[in-house]
Amino acid sequence: MNRRCGIFHPVLVLLLGCTLLFLLIPVAAVIKFGVRQVPSVLLSDEVRFSLRLSLRTTTGATVICMAAAVFTAYAVRQLSARLQKIMLTLFSIPMSLPHLVSGVALLLVYGRTGIGDWLYRTTGIDFVYTRQGIVLTLVFVNLSYAVVMLYDAVTPETEQYEFTARTLGCSPFRSFTQVTLPLMLPSFFSVTVMTWARALGEFGAVIMFAGSTRMKTEILPTAVYLNMATGDLPSVLGISVVLILVSVLCTVLLQVISSKVQKCSGASDA
Amino acid sequence: MLEVQHLSVRAGSFTLSDLNLRVADRTCCVLIGKNGAGKTVFLETLAGRHQITGGKVLWNGTDITRFPPEKRRIALVYQYYALFPHLSVAQNISFPMKTAGQSRLYRENHTEELLSLFSLTSLADRRPQTLSGGERQRTALARALAAEPELLLLDEPLCALDCVTKDQIKKVLYTMHEQFGTTVIQVTHDFDEAYYFADSFAVMTGSTLSEQRTRAQLLALHREDLYGLLDGSGFIR
Numbered sequence: 001m002n003r004r005c006g007i008f009h010p011v012l013v014l015l016l017g018c019t020l021l022f023l024l025i026p027v028a029a030v031i032k033f034g035v036r037q038v039p040s041v042l043l044s045d046e047v048r049f050s051l052r053l054s055l056r057t058t059t060g061a062t063v064i065c066m067a068a069a070v071f072t073a074y075a076v077r078q079l080s081a082r083l084q085k086i087m088l089t090l091f092s093i094p095m096s097l098p099h100l101v102s103g104v105a106l107l108l109v110y111g112r113t114g115i116g117d118w119l120y121r122t123t124g125i126d127f128v129y130t131r132q133g134i135v136l137t138l139v140f141v142n143l144s145y146a147v148v149m150l151y152d153a154v155t156p157e158t159e160q161y162e163f164t165a166r167t168l169g170c171s172p173f174r175s176f177t178q179v180t181l182p183l184m185l186p187s188f189f190s191v192t193v194m195t196w197a198r199a200l201g202e203f204g205a206v207i208m209f210a211g212s213t214r215m216k217t218e219i220l221p222t223a224v225y226l227n228m229a230t231g232d233l234p235s236v237l238g239i240s241v242v243l244i245l246v247s248v249l250c251t252v253l254l255q256v257i258s259s260k261v262q263k264c265s266g267a268s269d270a
Numbered sequence: 271m272l273e274v275q276h277l278s279v280r281a282g283s284f285t286l287s288d289l290n291l292r293v294a295d296r297t298c299c300v301l302i303g304k305n306g307a308g309k310t311v312f313l314e315t316l317a318g319r320h321q322i323t324g325g326k327v328l329w330n331g332t333d334i335t336r337f338p339p340e341k342r343r344i345a346l347v348y349q350y351y352a353l354f355p356h357l358s359v360a361q362n363i364s365f366p367m368k369t370a371g372q373s374r375l376y377r378e379n380h381t382e383e384l385l386s387l388f389s390l391t392s393l394a395d396r397r398p399q400t401l402s403g404g405e406r407q408r409t410a411l412a413r414a415l416a417a418e419p420e421l422l423l424l425d426e427p428l429c430a431l432d433c434v435t436k437d438q439i440k441k442v443l444y445t446m447h448e449q450f451g452t453t454v455i456q457v458t459h460d461f462d463e464a465y466y467f468a469d470s471f472a473v474m475t476g477s478t479l480s481e482q483r484t485r486a487q488l489l490a491l492h493r494e495d496l497y498g499l500l501d502g503s504g505f506i507r
Binding site: 161168185 | 317339345356366369413
């Protein structure tokens with residue numbers, strides 16, 4: 001660090017320290033008081049069920065989100081500048097909804113009064129208070145974030161690479177798969193990590209749309225809520241620590257994979 | 271022969287209008303213009319990137335105005351190369367051959383030939399971002415030639431290079447033109463490049479192209495005359 005920078009850098013370091021403390025002290029408090037409860041909550045069938053269901057629904061929703069977001073973000077980039085702005089504004093609407101409202105909106109559309117009723121009658125698929133409902137909710141809450149984040153991954157430089165590929169004989173689809181997708185990989189992985197982490201912690205929309213029935217639609221965040229409602233604080237703290245550990249472990253794992261892929265592809269240096 | 275007839279283009283808010291140009295086979299036409307004159311947009315339009323609002327582009331009598339870029343057989347080498355960062359030098363060069371569905375054996379042999387021709391053999395496994403400007407330029411030229419284009423568009427190929435590398439690339443370009451006989455349109459704002467390469471030249475100014483002139487006419491011009499053309503005053507002593 002430059003020694004002639006006067007007071008500016010010490011102030012920056014101080015701000016960094018304050019921010020870290022503000023964010024990490026509550027997390028540390030949960031870990032401190034809850035870590036002793038972890039073995040006992042892990043022995044509980046209910047917690048093991050909600051952990052498994054959380055991992056399954058979160059992973060499923062992340063896969064669906066990312067698959068849809070890649071193509072949607074790319075499609076938005078193909079539009080004129082004006083339409084791109086309009087699209088981004090439209091995508092920001094679900095992002096700005098309170099999650100409880102998202103749950104209500106899903107109930108209105110995919111409940112037994114809207115499209116959901118038709119879907120149930122024609123295909124037998126029911127979303128309300130079911131596991132598929134949890135996945136649908138997680139996709140709804142996270143998809144617009146993923147689209148907006150991936151939109152930034154397709155830069156004007158990427159478009160130039162893509163056009164160059166076309167002058168070298170690629171069809172539009174081939175230039176997308178051979179050039180654009182590899183160049184999007186670093187962003188793709190970081191957005192995947194973010195989407196996964198957000199989905200794992202989602203509560204409000206899930207409890208509105210899929211409910212929290214014990215051993216049926218109970219995921220880790222709703223398990224915390226249910227136990228809190230019954231005044232079982234030790235279980236709340238134990239489950240919270242499990243949630244934190246799973247989140248950190250999976251995020252680190254995804255980041256390791258992401259950095260390895262980036263190293264292999266070299267796209268991050270572009 | 272390339273014939274551009276009364277071409278008008280819109281690229282975002284930028285427009286070019288009533289562009290006319292004729293480039294004979296196996297010759298090099300140099301377009302001179304100041305920064306922001308629309309040289310790159312013109313090249314991109316010939317390669318199929320921008321919306322053509324009027325006029326025609328003919329290649330050997332065939333109207334290619336509405337052809338998609340991949341059907342034109344026109345390769346474009348950008349000023350900053352646009353080498354694919356996720357591919358090695360060798361993979362960049364073999365990219366057009368892979369796209370064309372050439373066999374692995376053909377790709378390997380032809381890539382080796384091009385690597386050798388452009389003195390890139392020792393850099394075959396390197397990523398573009400680890401190369402110098404001259405090495406990147408040579409890679410971009412080799413990749414463009416690997417596509418076996420009928421028309422090669424070069425966007426200020428020497429502008430970002432130091433004088434030693436510039437001389438090297440000049441020789442590479444000259445040799446390439448002689449050896450492959452590809453028709454070339456090269457844009458520049460450097461008169462020396464024009465003197466070196468041009469069989470014919472035109473000046474781009476005020477979003478349009480001036481009357482096209484021959485190499486003999488170019489050599490007869492003084493620098494002040496070219497300045498006059500670039501400024502759009504058209505002053506020639």
